[in-house]
Amino acid sequence: MKVLKFGGTSVGSAKNIQQVANILSDYQQSGQRVAVVVSAMSGITNKLIEVGNRAASGDETYKSLLKDIESTHLTAIRELIEVRRQSKTIAFVKLQLNDLEDILRGIFLLKELSLRSLDILQSFGERLSSYIIAEFLTQEGVPAEQLDARKVVRTNSVFGGAKVDFVTTNSAITKHFAETDKMQIVTGFIASSESGETTTLGRGGSDYTAAIFGAALNATEIEIWTDVDGVMTTDPRVVPTAFSLQQLSYEEAMEMSHFGAKVIYPPTLQPAIKKNIDLRIRNTFNPSFPGTLVTSKSGQEDWPVKGISSIKEIALVTLSGSGLIGVPGVSSRLFGALARGGVSMILITQASSEHTITFAVAPGDATESKKIIEEEFFNEMASGKVNPVEVQNNLSILAIIGENMAHRPGVAAKLFSALGKNGVNIAAIAQGSSELNVSVVIEQKHLHKSLNALHEIFFLSDMAELNVFMLGLGLIGNTLLTQMRDQAEYLLTERNLRLNVVGAANSKKMIFNETGLDISLPKDEILAEGETSSAAGFVEKMIEMNLPNSVFVDCTAGDSAVKLYEKILLNSISITTPNKIANSSSLDYYLRCQAAAKRRGVKFLYETNVGAGLPVIGPLQDLKRSGDKIIKIEGILSGTLSYLFNTFSAGMKFSELVKDAKEMGYTEPDPRDDLGGVDVARKILILAREAGYHMEPSDVTVKPILPQACMDAESVDDFFVELEKANDLFEKQRAEAEIDGKALRMVATLDEEGKATVSLEAVDNSHPFHGLVGSDNMVVFTSRRYFNEPLVIRGPGAGAEVTAAGVFAEIITIGNFLIN
Numbered sequence: 051m052k053v054l055k056f057g058g059t060s061v062g063s064a065k066n067i068q069q070v071a072n073i074l075s076d077y078q079q080s081g082q083r084v085a086v087v088v089s090a091m092s093g094i095t096n097k098l099i100e101v102g103n104r105a106a107s108g109d110e111t112y113k114s115l116l117k118d119i120e121s122t123h124l125t126a127i128r129e130l131i132e133v134r135r136q137s138k139t140i141a142f143v144k145l146q147l148n149d150l151e152d153i154l155r156g157i158f159l160l161k162e163l164s165l166r167s168l169d170i171l172q173s174f175g176e177r178l179s180s181y182i183i184a185e186f187l188t189q190e191g192v193p194a195e196q197l198d199a200r201k202v203v204r205t206n207s208v209f210g211g212a213k214v215d216f217v218t219t220n221s222a223i224t225k226h227f228a229e230t231d232k233m234q235i236v237t238g239f240i241a242s243s244e245s246g247e248t249t250t251l252g253r254g255g256s257d258y259t260a261a262i263f264g265a266a267l268n269a270t271e272i273e274i275w276t277d278v279d280g281v282m283t284t285d286p287r288v289v290p291t292a293f294s295l296q297q298l299s300y301e302e303a304m305e306m307s308h309f310g311a312k313v314i315y316p317p318t319l320q321p322a323i324k325k326n327i328d329l330r331i332r333n334t335f336n337p338s339f340p341g342t343l344v345t346s347k348s349g350q351e352d353w354p355v356k357g358i359s360s361i362k363e364i365a366l367v368t369l370s371g372s373g374l375i376g377v378p379g380v381s382s383r384l385f386g387a388l389a390r391g392g393v394s395m396i397l398i399t400q401a402s403s404e405h406t407i408t409f410a411v412a413p414g415d416a417t418e419s420k421k422i423i424e425e426e427f428f429n430e431m432a433s434g435k436v437n438p439v440e441v442q443n444n445l446s447i448l449a450i451i452g453e454n455m456a457h458r459p460g461v462a463a464k465l466f467s468a469l470g471k472n473g474v475n476i477a478a479i480a481q482g483s484s485e486l487n488v489s490v491v492i493e494q495k496h497l498h499k500s501l502n503a504l505h506e507i508f509f510l511s512d513m514a515e516l517n518v519f520m521l522g523l524g525l526i527g528n529t530l531l532t533q534m535r536d537q538a539e540y541l542l543t544e545r546n547l548r549l550n551v552v553g554a555a556n557s558k559k560m561i562f563n564e565t566g567l568d569i570s571l572p573k574d575e576i577l578a579e580g581e582t583s584s585a586a587g588f589v590e591k592m593i594e595m596n597l598p599n600s601v602f603v604d605c606t607a608g609d610s611a612v613k614l615y616e617k618i619l620l621n622s623i624s625i626t627t628p629n630k631i632a633n634s635s636s637l638d639y640y641l642r643c644q645a646a647a648k649r650r651g652v653k654f655l656y657e658t659n660v661g662a663g664l665p666v667i668g669p670l671q672d673l674k675r676s677g678d679k680i681i682k683i684e685g686i687l688s689g690t691l692s693y694l695f696n697t698f699s700a701g702m703k704f705s706e707l708v709k710d711a712k713e714m715g716y717t718e719p720d721p722r723d724d725l726g727g728v729d730v731a732r733k734i735l736i737l738a739r740e741a742g743y744h745m746e747p748s749d750v751t752v753k754p755i756l757p758q759a760c761m762d763a764e765s766v767d768d769f770f771v772e773l774e775k776a777n778d779l780f781e782k783q784r785a786e787a788e789i790d791g792k793a794l795r796m797v798a799t800l801d802e803e804g805k806a807t808v809s810l811e812a813v814d815n816s817h818p819f820h821g822l823v824g825s826d827n828m829v830v831f832t833s834r835r836y837f838n839e840p841l842v843i844r845g846p847g848a849g850a851e852v853t854a855a856g857v858f859a860e861i862i863t864i865g866n867f868l869i870n
């Protein structure tokens with residue numbers, strides 16, 4: 051024998067009842083005997099309570115609500131029952147409703163609604179639904195009859211939540227089932243007292259009925275049929291990747307339901323659990339799905355965490371003070387007073403110093419709790435031994451749950467690390483010694499992000515998702531987008547990393563999509579539906595979205611986003627950028643960005659600031675971290691200038707070469723940043739700072755190579771006009787160097803005294819800088835360890851592909867950091 055219970059939604063309409071009938075008909079055909087417990091049609095129980103309240107308050111509209119209740123049932127009958135059989139069913143329903151009307155009239159006249167009357171009122175919901183279902187099944191060839199549980203389930207007379215007399219009930223149930231072959235459609239939730247009065251079984255009452263019948267009949271399994279695919283790993287409305295669990299232990303199910311998973315209400319299932327009867331949660335609307343088995347074993351040994359549950363709204367109340375330390379009886383007084391005041395505590399934590407006791411309550415109980423404690427500890431507070439009670443609002447609890455967490459180190463560490471990396475502060479922690487549940491209290495605004503981050507860490511370890519915000523889709527940004535598009539499949543299948551570009555912008559438009567933009571489209575199409583863009587607006591929206599595992603990629607050339615880096619980092623969002631401005635403007639801002647990243651434990655990466663994709667900053671940081679001392683840095687740090695002077699030979703026009711460099715993507719958007727020496731100055735300043743020198747931009751000496759007229763030109767086009775006029779000047783310098791067997795190179799130096807200079811030098815052919823080709827950069831580090839033979843890094847140091855690739859690598863580094 052199996053007991054099947056169908057909840058309100060499953061029997062909420064004719065269509066749904068039809069679905070239930072299909073399931074039951076399959077059982078009947080398979081020869082498996084079942085007892086069926088049903089709830090009232092969805093919404094009916096609430097309406098019955100409401101109709102009672104209206105009548106009791108003398109509100110005549112109770113009559114229209116009664117009509118509404120009637121019509122829900124009559125509509126179902128008309129849709130389900132053939133016309134020739136309808137009159138019998140309708141007659142039954144009308145009879146019941148007449149009774150209901152009489153009772154309501156009594157309530158209306160007396161203006162009194164006792165718990166006793168409320169139980170009778172509510173009983174009509176199940177009485178009507180079970181009758182209609184039994185009639186329909188019979189019509190469909192499944193011989194069935196209604197069993198009004200009041201005939202067999204005996205309780206005491208505590209209305210609103212009566213206690214079951216199991217001895218009487220069990221024998222009445224077994225006797226009844228021994229006498230009938232028909233499928234019994236049992237009213238859930240209701241029972242009767244010894245004197246024959248209608249009682250109800252309290253919250254989750256229909257589940258309770260199923261458990262009572264299951265236990266009495268020694269059922270092999272109790273199936274709880276609902277409208278979801280069993281118990282999910284977490285709330286699927288918040289975490290779209292949540293999925294249903296195969297198996298849970300009774301205890302795990304208990305924990306899950308306590309913290310939000312409302313699929314079952316395990317306390318009511320105790321009679322079945324005591325007898326070790328398996329429970330299975332199934333979906334009426336997806337009957338081929340096996341659902342979740344709830345049994346004595348947790349199963350899935352390799353899953354330490356089985357679910358993540360949460361309570362969205364709670365408040366924390368804290369009692370603290372020196373007067374609590376080492377004083378026995380404090381907690382008993384505290385909890386006793388709260389219990390007398392009817393406050394229920396959701397979580398309790400006390401540090402071993404005994405200086406504070408913190409507990410979580412429903413927000414509506416916070417003020418009352420404070421009042422109760424202030425009364426209880428009035429004397430201690432007056433003498434200053436106990437501090438004023440603190441209440442923190444707008445908090446949530448989230449809990450990881452699983453029997454297999456016990457004795458397994460590292461699980462809590464994973465929880466805290468994922469929250470920490472996502473900038474989620476923990477206000478309180480509780481873990482029972484059963485290690486079944488680790489609960490943390492966090493700010494409500496972070497709940498969505500936290501649930502998603504934790505779900506990924508604990509359940510999607512073979513798939514991680516990084517949320518990428520891309521500001522600037524110019525040369526570098528767009529190249530990066532193309533590289534990401536081309537590599538997406540590899541990252542997904544080989545590295546289990548999904549890059550979710552959730553925000554993108556150029557200077558005109560910005561667009562966001564939490565589930566990911568379609569980066570297979572050209573950038574203009576991606577941005578087509580976007581709103582007007584601004585760096586501030588983009589960053590504000592990014593912070594507001596508050597997504598887990600976020601990274602901000604700044605591929606702009608200006609400073610409007612740079613000003614916001616500190617704020618972004620302080621909001622626990624990692625940054626990667628080729629933009630050099632943050633690291634090469636005021637020392638104060640550079641240090642503040644570094645500090646913000648450190649404080650929040652997030653990444654601020656900018657390898658492409660120097661030498662584009664070449665590893666320069668990383669190796670320098672490694673030298674420093676490992677205790678080396680940088681003595682001198684020399685470098686060709688501009689890809690543009692390197693290309694120009696490597697290529698410049700007799701018969702060429704310098705201005706044409708600059709145009710070529712721009713075309714090839716080596717130059718800054720305004721090539722004067724390169725030729726004017728600003729770009730190289732920024733880079734040597736960044737290297738100096740990374741080497742440990744606290745320098746300002748004004749500490750770098752740049753010997754200009756461009757005539758003033760070029761620098762003063764209004765636009766880039768005007769600049770090129772002026773540059774043409776300077777062609778002879780450049781040719782003259784080149785020719786003079788050539789006569790001496792030398793070549794011109796724009797060299798950046800940080801010398802032994804920490805002096806940084808950028809100047810155009812003529813180097814002879816024995817100098818390593820002489821032989822550079824193309825856009826090669828070369829950085830020469832002389833250090834205590836690399837003293838006789840310096841450390842040399844050389845390779846293409848500008849260009850869209852190599853730069854974008856450097857940024858891409860950093861996005862993946864951040865992904866690995868966040869997700870592992």
Ligand SMILES: NC(=O)C1=CN([C@@H]2O[C@H](COP(=O)(O)OP(=O)(O)OC[C@H]3O[C@@H](n4cnc5c(N)ncnc54)[C@H](O)[C@@H]3O)[C@@H](O)[C@H]2O)C=CC1
Nearest residue numbers: 522523524525526556557585606607628629719848849853
């Ligand atoms: N070209 C190269 O080889 C290298 C370039 N870089 C750096 O890469 C960065 C990007 O350079 P490019 O792509 O050449 O510049 P670009 O001018 O082609 O692109 C900049 C993009 O940023 C957008 N933008 C500007 N302000 C914006 C704002 N406030 N909000 C949203 N979008 C905004 C523009 O619309 C454009 O899409 C620069 O900081 C540059 O110094 C770094 C290393 C190498």
Ligand SMILES: N[C@@H](CC=O)C(=O)O
Nearest residue numbers: 688689690717718848
């Ligand atoms: N314009 C820069 C690009 C890299 O930072 C250069 O030419 O080096």
Ligand code: NA
Nearest residue numbers: 657660662664
């Ligand atoms: Na680099």
